[in-house]
Amino acid sequence: MASEETKTKKDYMREKMIEQQQEAKVVRKIVLIISIVLFLVVAGTLTGGYFYIKGALQPVDPSSKKEKTVEIPIGSSVTGISQILEENGIIKDAKVFKYYVKFKNESGFMAGEYALTPAMTFPEIIESLKTGKLMEEVVFKITLPEGKQLKEIATIIAEKANLNSEEVLQQLNDKAFIEKMMQKYPNLLTEEILAENIKHPLEGYLFPATYPYYKEDPTLEEIVSVMLDKTEEVIEEYSGAMVEKEYTPHKLLTMASLIEEEATEKIERDQIASVFYNRIDVGMPLQTDPTVLYAKGEHKERVLYEDLEIDDPYNTYINTGLTPGPIANAGVSSIEAALNPADTDYLYFLAAPSGEVYFSKTLEEHNQLKAEHIN
Incomplete structure (x- = not known):
């Protein structure tokens, strides 16, 4: 009887071990499958991103010979130029072009009218943008010192552009004007500037610098856009640090x-x-x-x-x-x-x-x- 009981226990233990081994195999298989799926998802995302950027670096249409007249306004930032090129079908993606320019440390772009084609490569476009055909003289400059408030800036703009300071400040606070600027600079001017307790939505957003203007009577939108271009350009330089500190x-x-x-x-x-x-x-x-x-x-x-x-x-x-x-x-x-x-x-x-x-x-x-x- 004792030997039969021992045998039964051994059989039971053997069956238990076999069962555990089978379960372990199933778990390993599940883990392996999940790992493969995750790997494929990540690889697919990275691959997709790689091919997207690679495609964006290529000419829009290598076989096209159709020239397009593209005007780059005076005072345009790299961001503004990139958007203009994308809107005119000269490049595929404005952001890719902008970061390419920064990576290559390119500068010296000039305002002017350019004959560009969708077949041009990034280096060819960049070289063309350095020639410039509009060599207009500066009509006036506006200098915004550091630590100036919007009321003071409105007075500075009014004096230099022959405008009424009260009307300038009124327009800088005008809801329709602010919303138009927000659409133009969505990454810079967010809903935060419209919070209930904000006194002046554009307070602090007009970067201290000297701005040249080449027209006798630019609109306030044209004047302010050049300033916001500069602010956006400066802020973008610190985007990495802002992410780390969770700063808008x-x-x-x-x-x-x-x-x-x-x-x-x-x-x-x-x-x-x-x-x-x-x-x-x-x-x-x-x-x-x-x-x-x-x-x-x-x-x-x-x-x-x-x-x-x-x-x-x-x-x-x-x-x-x-x-x-x-x-x-x-x-x-x-x-x-x-x-x-x-x-x-x-x-x-x-x-x-x-x-x-x-x-x-x-x-x-x-x-x-x-x-x-x-x-």
């Missing part, structure tokens, strides 16, 4: 504007940025005076305690986090500081009348510096 153009320009308005010639902007980020991390309000002045809509040499109580979404003394939108335009140095703040423990900074800026980690240190440097 609106958020980046907002932070950069706060840094810009607090910056002096004697301070590293990345240190100011570190204070702002440190305060946000611990839930402290930013408490930056320029936001109070922006909320009040006026310029003052000194912010008073009574000013700090203004009930406004832009007042960073009573609201935590960033302002609803930019409070001025910001230059490259402030944009880079917003993306690459210094690594500090500072929570306070004090701008002395001399222009020097003093940083501190505690309120006690800050108050001591205030007593020493502020009369």
Whole structure:
């Protein structure tokens, strides 16, 4: 009896082992199938992307001899030129052409009328775009300094273009005008600029630079488009860093504007940025005076305690986090500081009348510096 029981147990164990081995084979087969499917999906996606880009790099129609007259306006950015070429059927994909130009570090494109064909290669198109036939003289220039608000920019534009400053500001805030610009620059001007508490949708979006104009009486749309082209071009340079920080153009320009308005010639902007980020991390309000002045809509040499109580979404003394939108335009140095703040423990900074800026980690240190440097 004992031997029969032992035999039965052995048979049972053998059957169990066989069953487990079969199950293991099934699991391995399932895993193998899933792995193959995933591999094929990824490979298919990569292959599809490769062939798409490879195709986009080729001429639209190698056998075509039909010339098309393509006009490249003065002041066009690489993005604008790429779009024009795609719209005219000279290239297949504007983005592929734009990144090809940047990868090859090509520049020096000139405005003009060009006779181009769908049979041209990228190098041939690029070479043609460097010849230029419109060598018009500059009629006037508009210079936008860093840290300027939209009201000030409207005045600058009006003076240079012989327009009425109030009418310029009114159009810059006009809903139909804004929506038209949003359609033209969908990656730059998003729905964020139309948020409920935004005072001026284009605030901070007109990049500080000098802009040449070649017509006596350009429209405001033509004037502003050149500025937005520049802003878009600058922002695109930081697209990778923006993805890492999960920043939209609106958020980046907002932070950069706060840094810009607090910056002096004697301070590293990345240190100011570190204070702002440190305060946000611990839930402290930013408490930056320029936001109070922006909320009040006026310029003052000194912010008073009574000013700090203004009930406004832009007042960073009573609201935590960033302002609803930019409070001025910001230059490259402030944009880079917003993306690459210094690594500090500072929570306070004090701008002395001399222009020097003093940083501190505690309120006690800050108050001591205030007593020493502020009369």
